[in-house]
Amino acid sequence: xxxxxxSRVRPVFENQCRWITSKARAEIASGPxxxxxxxxxxxxxxxxxxxxxxxxxxxxxxxxxxxxxxxxYSELKRQLRELNLHTVCEEARCPxxxxxxxxxxxxxxxxxxxxxxxxxxxxxxxxxxxxxRSPPKPDPNEPANTAxxxxxxxxxxVVLTSVDRDDLPDGxxxxxxxTVSRIKELNKDILVECxxxxxxxxxxxxxxxxxxxxxxxxxxxxxVESLTPFVRDRRAAYRQSLHVLKEAKSLKTDLIxxxxxxxxxxxxxxxxxxxMEDLREAGVDCLTxxxxxxxxxxxxxxxxxxxxxxxxxxxxxxxxxxFLYVASGPLVRSxxxxxxYFIANILKKKRAST
Numbered sequence: 187x188x189x190x191x192x193s194r195v196r197p198v199f200e201n202q203c204r205w206i207t208s209k210a211r212a213e214i215a216s217g218p219x220x221x222x223x224x225x226x227x228x229x230x231x232x233x234x235x236x237x238x239x240x241x242x243x244x245x246x247x248x249x250x251x252x253x254x255x256x257x258x259y260s261e262l263k264r265q266l267r268e269l270n271l272h273t274v275c276e277e278a279r280c281p282x283x284x285x286x287x288x289x290x291x292x293x294x295x296x297x298x299x300x301x302x303x304x305x306x307x308x309x310x311x312x313x314x315x316x317x318x319r320s321p322p323k324p325d326p327n328e329p330a331n332t333a334x335x336x337x338x339x340x341x342x343x344v345v346l347t348s349v350d351r352d353d354l355p356d357g358x359x360x361x362x363x364x365t366v367s368r369i370k371e372l373n374k375d376i377l378v379e380c381x382x383x384x385x386x387x388x389x390x391x392x393x394x395x396x397x398x399x400x401x402x403x404x405x406x407x408x409x410v411e412s413l414t415p416f417v418r419d420r421r422a423a424y425r426q427s428l429h430v431l432k433e434a435k436s437l438k439t440d441l442i443x444x445x446x447x448x449x450x451x452x453x454x455x456x457x458x459x460x461x462m463e464d465l466r467e468a469g470v471d472c473l474t475x476x477x478x479x480x481x482x483x484x485x486x487x488x489x490x491x492x493x494x495x496x497x498x499x500x501x502x503x504x505x506x507x508x509f510l511y512v513a514s515g516p517l518v519r520s521x522x523x524x525x526x527y528f529i530a531n532i533l534k535k536k537r538a539s540t
Contacts (some may be wrong), residue, residue, distance in 0.1 A: 234490040240494070246491050248516050249477065266344050296383070298345040300331055301365060302358045306349035308419035312408070312448065314481035315349055324354075324361055333368035336376065343530045345404075347381035352421065357383060359391035365400035370399050377401045377530050379444070387426045389433050395435045401533055402445035402472075403434040409466065410457035417451055417486060423454070428468045435469035435535045436516070442533065446519070447495075449479040452489035458500065462507050472511040472529055476518040492516065 210276040216407050231244050305321035306313070325331075336344050346365055359382075366378050379402035385391035396403060409417045411424040427445075444463050449458070458475075465473060475497065480488050497514045504512035511529055 191298060191315060220512060233493070235487070238474060240487075243488050243491055245509065246524070248494055249479065249491065287444075298347055299336075300349065301332070301349050302351050302361055303353075304349065307352040308350040308421060309419045310408075310422070311486040312451075312481075314485065320353060321349070321351065324351075324358065329361065329365040329368050332365050336369055336370040343377045345375060345381055349385045350419075350421075351463045352386060355392065357385035357388060359385060359388075359394040363394050366398040366400050368530040377533055379404055379529070381444075384422060384426050384430050386421065387429060389430070391423075392430050392433050393437060396434050396441060400441075402442045402444055403444075404433055404472075405434075406446040407431075407461065408446070408453050409448055409451055410453045410461050411464075412467070413451055413453060417448075421424055428464055431470055432468040440499070440536070442472060442529065443468075444472040444474075444478070444529070445470050446474040448491045449500075450478040450488050450490045451473055451486070459503065462504060462509075465508050466509065471509060473504050473509045473513075474518050475504070475512070475514040477516040500536050 231246060233243065233246065235241065243261075302324050303321055305316045305318045307317070307319060307321060309317045327431065332346070342494055346362065348362065362380055362382065363482060369376055369378055378400045380395055380398070380400045381396055381404040384405060405427060407424065407427045408414070408495065414422070414424040431443055431445060447458070447461055461471070477492055477497075478488060480486065494516060496519075497516060501512050501514035504514065510532055
């Protein structure tokens, strides 16, 4: 019985295997070669999803990064663990973590410290940070631990950011201010950038940050106005973000202000240009533009992978619009090492002229 069944099935199975093998060979032959993965020139892959297309786009070669490694990277990671400090580099799965933690071309390690814990009260569709309506209470020792770590690392420029803490009356602004104050007490020459939430539009919280002694006030508008309701949490609003940025600048006119925009979410060129104009009108000095990358399958999908050439175009447009500094590229993020390096130079020149 078994032999009879096997003699009937085996020829069919072998024919199917031959068909699958020949199909696989054809797909491999027509698929990407080595050059497709090491160069962006001549890339023929699909870069944009059409309306109704639910397929995930394949990552283009210019977005492939190396695995983080190196002595400086390992040491920085060890110290962060010992002091129970969190970084947005890890929580948001930043593709530049190897470059920033390892030192990069400027040979200075940089980490963006995330204050107020690792759990956010909001649920933006682009962000992979953990969310909860009632996150753990902030660590009262965090400002002191953060300041001592930064002093020990010998950094010249540091970025402090946080999750949204809508559960706290002041949104965590006093916690930010204490951290800045302690850093400056240990080394007044360290340049401090605070990449802060919108504090629900609370201008008293904005004033607390501005008066903390920081050097750069940053808040990310994230995307164009029409996409904001679909990309960001419902408590975040495009005009609210512009309002807090404008207020920060009006409170201290010589304060450097900064914002960031993600591309690839379905925005049009006209919308990107309008966003740039709105940010300049709000007095924003520095702008970063980078590619949105879907962190997990649960998050909003990439609509388009913007080419390096298009990012260069937006860099030129931004400079023409009057921004002091524009960092625009597929792997650029709001807390980007190269951007910090050039902003530090702007601040040093300002200090020298006063």
